[in-house]
Amino acid sequence: MQKLYIDFDGVILDTIETTYKIMDNLKIDKKNETEVIHFFQYxxxxxxxxxxxxxxxxxxxxxxxxxxxxxxxxILTHVNSYNEIVQKIKYINKHLPGINIIVVPKEKSKTKMVDPRGAILIDDYKSNLREWKEKGGIAIKFSKKMREYPYPIIDRLDKILEM
Ligand SMILES: [Mg+2]
Known part of the structure; x- marks a missing residue:
């Protein structure tokens, strides 16, 4: 069977938008890496x-x-904290019973956690897709809106069934 890895943040749930809004409300400088890491840890x-x-x-x-x-x-997802691991596992088990979830520490490449060779990754993040392709995987860009892109791009996950 074809291995298919699906990213979580920005593909399944719009957590990017939610967390950025909270950061704006808390007046956190998104360019300040230390502040952002601290925010995500807690x-x-x-x-x-x-x-x-x-x-x-x-x-x-x-x-x-x-x-x-x-x-x-x-599901192949980057995580920043123990709480994030626990809650994401709970979420996937509840909403997608029978689907595996693999968590990757934020500072590690997804390609270090699973073997990308011949496997598909659907992800919204350019660096993840670039690394995946470099290591022999098939990279598919997910975007909420369709646009021009150097990789195959989809805006709904089930469009993979038409590829
Ligand atoms: Mg993502």
Whole structure:
């Protein structure tokens, strides 16, 4: 079965937008790496996952992809804290039972956690896609809105079934 890795933040849930809004409210300078790391380490992920909207029906799309039995699906997500790990596992187990979740420490490449060779990664982050492709993986860009891009691009996860 084709290995398919799906990113979480910015692909399944719009946590990027939620967390950036909170940072703005707290007047955190997003260019200050120390401040941002500190913010993410102490973030209440139970609340974040509760208030953040799903992007373009991603949960149902993943269920649809799984139902085809063509892909061995895992969620492959960067994490900044123990709380983030616990809450993301809880979320995936609840909303996508039977789907694996693999957590990667923020400072490590996703390609160090799993073997990218011949596997698909759907991700919204350019650096992740570049590393994935360099290591022999198939990189697919996810974006909420379709636009020109050097990689294949999708705005709904189940569009992978048409590729
Ligand atoms: Mg992402």
């Amino acid at each position: 973030l209440d992920w139970q609340n974040i996952l509760l208030v953040t909207p799903v992007i373009n029906d991603s949960i149902n799309c993943i269920k649809r992809i799984k139902a085809t039995n063509k892909y061995d699906i895992s």
